[in-house]
Amino acid sequence: MRVLLVDDSGTMRTIIRRSLRALGVDDVVEASDGLQAIELFAASEFDLVLTDWNMPEKTGLDVLLGIRSLNKTIPVIMITTEGEKDRVLDAIKAGVSDYLIKPFTGATLAQKLQRFALPV
Amino acid sequence: MISTSIVDEQFWELIETIWSTMLNLPVLRARALAHESSGPAASVRLHGAFRGVVQFLPSERFARRATARMLDVPEDSLTSADVDDAMGELCNMLGGGVKSLVPGPTGLSLPSVSRRSRPAPSVQRRQVAAELRFTCEGEPLEVRVLNDQVA
Secondary structure, three states, rough: EEEEEOOOHHHHHHHHHHHHHHHHEEEEEEEEHHHHHHHHHHHOOOOEEEEEEEEEEEOOOHHHHHHHHHOOOOOOOEEEEEHHHHHHHHHHHHOOOOOEEEOOHHHHHHHHHOOOOOOO | OOOOOOOOHHHHHHHHHHHHHHHHOOEEEEEOOOOOOOOEEEEEEEEEOOEEEEEEOOOOOHHHHHHHHHOOOOOOOHHHHHHHHHHHHHHHHHHHHHHOOOOOEEEEOEEEEEEEEOOOOOOOOOEEEEEEEEEEEEEEEEEEEEEEEOO
8 A cells, every 4th residue: 555644744744654654554655745745646656645734835625635636536534633623524525535633543543544445 | 802711621631632642651730840941832823713822831851752752763863853843743732622622713823833941931911721730751841721812
């Protein structure tokens, strides 16, 4: 499985990458901003996108819209904080597949991945 | 004039959850702490129905120790940018949790981190909606939620 991981925080990318590795997912491409994420997505094949919501310049919603303009079916999981849960409706309308509320555990991440029949 | 007091126990539960999940470390409430004169000062702004700021003031020692733990690297390999990013992310989660406790609709800014070289300024002209002092591995930590609207 190849994952595109989008987060402006290097700390969160490290933590999420570690959680993915623990689930046997080693092929992870990182993007530190939304524009880079869309460029990487357009240039390569991925099985899953994990994107933070609250980022400067291009938000996770912008990333989602950009990806959906290129691919209607790839699972896109939005990472958000508890308080941003109310904005998930906006993401659902834009085509998000699921969301993760941080802080989240490796077990929660595994459940989300398994929901899309992704082997972990 | 809106006066919002965040329920103390809900706020504490939020802190315990974040510290448990992100750091796997217990936290202990403290009535009073010796103020650290330096360390990162992380904050996120809330805007909308509730206008204010969430401040996270850890000691420098905790900030470095926690960052090393989150990144799973030796403490002496850390840069100040690593520490600021990690503390900003903890503050971001605190802000997100606080947002769910205040009137909506309220938006959340990106976190910002500065370095304080003296004790945190007293909060004037702002209402303290919540304030918790606690320790983690013996290090002092403080989280405040300040309401921009003057009481």
